[in-house]
Amino acid sequence: MLDVTVVLLEEGFSSTAIMPVEIFHFAGKLWNDLHDCPAEPAFRVRIASLDGGAVHSIYGLGMTPHVALSDVERTDVVIVSTSKLDLDLAFVENSALLPWLRRQHEQGARVVGVCMGAAYLAEAGLLDGRMATTHWALADKFAARWPRADWRPDLFVTEDNRVLCSGGVFASIDVSLYLVEKLCGHEVAVKCAKSMLLPMPRIHQTGYAMQTISKSHGDDRIREVEAFLQANFHTDISTQALAERAGLGERTFVRHFKAATGKLPAGYVQALRIQAAKAMLERDAKPVQAISYDVGYDDVAFFRHLFKRIVKMTPTEYRSHFAPLSVRAEAALEASQLN
Incomplete structure (x- = not known):
């Protein structure tokens, strides 16, 4: 013993x-x-x-x-x-x-x-x-x-x-x-x-965890781009378009963006989309496929894979942990009916 x-x-x-x-x-x-x-x-x-x-x-x-x-x-x-x-x-x-x-x-x-x-x-x-x-x-x-x-x-x-x-x-x-x-x-x-x-x-x-999208910084041009992305993360926006919004060349913009936020533009958008998806999963019973579309991913299989890689649980598992009781009960009932 x-x-x-x-x-x-x-x-x-x-x-x-x-x-x-x-x-x-x-x-x-x-x-x-x-x-x-x-x-x-x-x-x-x-x-x-x-x-x-x-x-x-x-x-x-x-x-x-x-x-x-x-x-x-x-x-x-x-x-x-x-x-x-x-x-x-x-x-x-x-x-x-x-x-x-x-x-x-x-x-x-x-x-x-x-x-x-x-x-x-x-x-x-x-x-x-x-x-x-x-x-x-x-x-x-x-x-x-x-x-x-x-x-x-x-x-x-x-x-x-x-x-x-x-x-x-x-x-x-x-x-x-x-x-x-x-x-x-x-x-x-x-x-x-x-x-x-x-x-x-x-x-x-x-x-x-509450994931931090961006670290604190004082670059006003990058702050403006961040605000734009936070309002439009669900659409596909090229790095060139973001650079033009900041008034910088593309390579210079990427360098400034990474220095200010700690992320490349694509990674920043990805983080925004996953945070939005988590919020939706916590809030209501909308199908995972619909949430995938809403945050900007047409390929739901890709979204599921990405979500699990970042969050370490599937969207369904995440919902079962953090959604309101009524939503969790509805999901459990649907799962039992499928089985």
Whole structure:
């Protein structure tokens, strides 16, 4: 049986600790209990705080740990939950955690940072030269603060030399099931997920992010072209026509546009179209083919392929995640009728 230690931090999100506790506790157990089979628990779970005292979440939920960090000499898995958003203050208050994390990793433990918990791994130096992820909205700040890590905000879960990260609060579910599958096998992980009515681990969080079309800049000529494209992205416009609108030669325009926005004109239009398609999928039940036409793609197969390449899920999958309940229910009914 493997030892899992979940670390509680003050003013964090309780779910980033509770979900891992329940998933590891029920792995090999809940499915068996529901089917009147002998339980085969795979993990022994301990909850720890810095001093062994109770910890309160950001919304006041009190959580009482089993042990203090100093009581845990060795463990196979460490889960670092989230803490307060003021990281500078949090690092001071939780300074004892950093050497403890380094020691556990040196002793062979897998160390996991959930959402903002990845910041503690980075501050401890465990992410230097390693792949990492966090919530997509924090990625740029984390990359600026800890540039030696290879930040991959497109991913829900990363693993690099026994150091794991997960993006977002509920990605604690993804990384926990990921480890159950890795350490216990696919069958145990699937049974655990099914018994708890959970999906198996997601890979990409790209579809959940608010994508920035253009970086901030002060080029008025390019701003004017951007405004024109935002109003006319659904039509085909040549680069030459855009250059003439900006009063520049084509090659000069492309160079200025890329410097100002970070994208080539074609890539910029593509980003606008995908953002518009996402908004339509979130809003109503219009057929995917109609949405493809509306945003400027006559070839719906090409649109589907492009959407999946960029968003990491198909248009239908995206709608099933983010459309209003009435739209999701209608789509599910149509799918069941087709089957």
